[in-house]
Amino acid sequence: MIVDRKWLWPLLGGVALLQSAALFDMIYERHRLLKTGREITLAVRPLDPRDIFRGDYVTLGYDVSTITKPDAEMDQEYKDVAVDGNVYVTLSPKPEGGWTASHVGRVYPAHIDPGEIVLKGRVLTSWKSENPASTTLSVRYGIEQYFVPEGTGRALEAKVRDHKIEAIVAVSSDGTSALKGLVVDGERHEDPPLL
Amino acid sequence: MWSLYKKRLLRDLDRWQSNGWVSEQGRVAIADEILSSGRSLNLASALGILASVLFGFAAISFVAAHWDDMPRLARLLLLLTCVWAGYGAAGWLERRGHSMLADAAVLFSSGMFGASIMLVSQMYHIAGDPADGVLLWWIGTFVAGATLRSNPTLALTLILVCTWSFLKTSTSSYVHWPFLIGWGLVTVAFAWQRWWPGLHLSALALSLFIISLGYQLGSGHSHDLVAVIGVLAAVGAVAVEKFRPDLDHVAAPLFAYAVAVAFEGLFVLQFFENPVSGRLIILAVVTLVLLVAVIAYAMSAGNRGALWIAYIAFSIEVLALYGVTVGSILGTSVFFLIAALIVAALSYAALQLARRSSNGGLPA
Numbered sequence: 001m002i003v004d005r006k007w008l009w010p011l012l013g014g015v016a017l018l019q020s021a022a023l024f025d026m027i028y029e030r031h032r033l034l035k036t037g038r039e040i041t042l043a044v045r046p047l048d049p050r051d052i053f054r055g056d057y058v059t060l061g062y063d064v065s066t067i068t069k070p071d072a073e074m075d076q077e078y079k080d081v082a083v084d085g086n087v088y089v090t091l092s093p094k095p096e097g098g099w100t101a102s103h104v105g106r107v108y109p110a111h112i113d114p115g116e117i118v119l120k121g122r123v124l125t126s127w128k129s130e131n132p133a134s135t136t137l138s139v140r141y142g143i144e145q146y147f148v149p150e151g152t153g154r155a156l157e158a159k160v161r162d163h164k165i166e167a168i169v170a171v172s173s174d175g176t177s178a179l180k181g182l183v184v185d186g187e188r189h190e191d192p193p194l195l
Numbered sequence: 196m197w198s199l200y201k202k203r204l205l206r207d208l209d210r211w212q213s214n215g216w217v218s219e220q221g222r223v224a225i226a227d228e229i230l231s232s233g234r235s236l237n238l239a240s241a242l243g244i245l246a247s248v249l250f251g252f253a254a255i256s257f258v259a260a261h262w263d264d265m266p267r268l269a270r271l272l273l274l275l276t277c278v279w280a281g282y283g284a285a286g287w288l289e290r291r292g293h294s295m296l297a298d299a300a301v302l303f304s305s306g307m308f309g310a311s312i313m314l315v316s317q318m319y320h321i322a323g324d325p326a327d328g329v330l331l332w333w334i335g336t337f338v339a340g341a342t343l344r345s346n347p348t349l350a351l352t353l354i355l356v357c358t359w360s361f362l363k364t365s366t367s368s369y370v371h372w373p374f375l376i377g378w379g380l381v382t383v384a385f386a387w388q389r390w391w392p393g394l395h396l397s398a399l400a401l402s403l404f405i406i407s408l409g410y411q412l413g414s415g416h417s418h419d420l421v422a423v424i425g426v427l428a429a430v431g432a433v434a435v436e437k438f439r440p441d442l443d444h445v446a447a448p449l450f451a452y453a454v455a456v457a458f459e460g461l462f463v464l465q466f467f468e469n470p471v472s473g474r475l476i477i478l479a480v481v482t483l484v485l486l487v488a489v490i491a492y493a494m495s496a497g498n499r500g501a502l503w504i505a506y507i508a509f510s511i512e513v514l515a516l517y518g519v520t521v522g523s524i525l526g527t528s529v530f531f532l533i534a535a536l537i538v539a540a541l542s543y544a545a546l547q548l549a550r551r552s553s554n555g556g557l558p559a
Contacts, residue, residue: 012282030319149263179320
């Protein structure tokens with residue numbers, strides 16, 4: 001370290017403050033999102049029942065994680081979606097419960113119905129299939145990992161395999177989503193707020 | 196490193212004094228100068244840096260364990276206290292003249308900052324991109340390293356920038372150009388600090404980035420681009436050495452890295468891309484001629500690093516050529532023909548060297 005004596009403590013304090021502020025900003029953003037975001041529940045689809053737990057988190061898949069559209073129904077906005085780019089997926093409630101992706105585009109949609117909600121995600125892959133001709137997008141929303149205490153994964157894994165599991169997700173007005181907790185077998189599992 | 200140089204210089208001074216080339220006062224003055232100059236790398240500081248690295252890993256594992264007996268808030272406060280305690284210790288140590296130990300303390304705090312980011316990501320189930328967390332980490336570490344002028348922390352920043360890019364490229368098929376921003380910032384800081392090991396680290400990171408371009412651009416077959424960049428950079432370094440001899444200390448290592456990059460590109464073109472035999476022969480001859488030219492130039496310029504890289508590259512090239520040609524259509528005779536041509540060229544280079552070394556070149 002080569003620091004002028006006069007500036008040593010102010011600089012050290014400044015750096016410590018800045019790093020702390022970055023952390024508090026991260027916490028504040030998440031806290032606000034969880035508090036104020038609109039709450040929805042999404043049915044969880046285990047990606048692979050035997051390999052859901054990698055280390056200390058559960059990997060969750062959703063019905064809207066893969067979106068398939070026949071080429072006949074594809075609009076220009078769907079075609080414009082690029083791999084590795086942002087994507088805004090509009091979810092409409094299904095009459096029998098759950099959600100379906102009713103619109104997909106690169107920008108936040110101009111009009112959404114009161115019951116609908118928009119999720120912001122990133123396109124991982126896009127592939128075309130023939131017969132019937134369709135394009136499938138694989139989308140990540142940032143709500144695919146649920147961290148669990150070391151050693152408690154196995155018990156939850158058994159529950160996931162045998163029972164219906166749902167994710168509680170908070171969605172902000174710009175489409176950012178955060179995982180609040182899980183509903184396992186009708187029982188709500190949620191981390192208590194930090195403060 | 197420095198103590199090795201000092202030891203050797205002191206030994207030489209004794210010899211020079213006994214030969215009568217250096218006076219008694221001169222010897223004492225020179226010895227005083229070298230013993231007081233520079234920051235010596237002592238065992239305590241080296242162990243301090245190592246301890247900081249271990250503390251960092253301990254904290255990251257602590258976060259990963261997701262230990263439930265301790266409330267989340269307490270875990271966060273513990274890590275934050277560590278961040279502040281590290282900076283406090285750095286100030287205390289710096290005041291007492293233990294500058295290298297102060298560096299270790301700053302490094303410790305930067306590690307704790309990273310562990311805190313991981314903890315917050317875990318607390319709020321932020322799956323997103325692990326790369327986003329590393330981005331925040333390297334920015335925070337860079338600010339600490341540049342503001343407090345701490346070399347080990349800047350080195351950590353460069354490692355984090357590389358990790359960030361690696362995570363980004365592993366989830367997408369595109370070249371991660373923002374790497375160059377992070378790399379540029381850290382390299383400027385290294386240059387400002389005049390820290391040579393750091394600049395070597397920068398050159399190594401950039402070389403790896405250029406090499407990675409060959410595997411990413413043009414659906415993974417742009418190794419010719421890598422070879423061209425390497426050759427152009429080498430020519431550039433030679434030009435700098437010629438026209439700005441005062442920048443020799445920068446140009447010489449650059450030349451060595453450029454040779455390594457060019458060779459990697461040429462090697463992949465020859466042995467991983469399955470060229471037709473005509474193309475392989477042309478590429479092999481080009482590679483061998485370039486390597487002989489590098490050896491000749493490195494000897495005349497006294498560039499030990501480039502010389503070693505060229506020797507190693509030459510050996511690998513000949514072995515790989517032997518491997519593909521023997522038993523294939525080309526047959527062993529072509530291999531021996533090429534080898535003979537190279538050795539003939541080498542003997543010419545050696546002749547040149549013998550002439551140069553009598554004029555004060557580098558002994559082989």
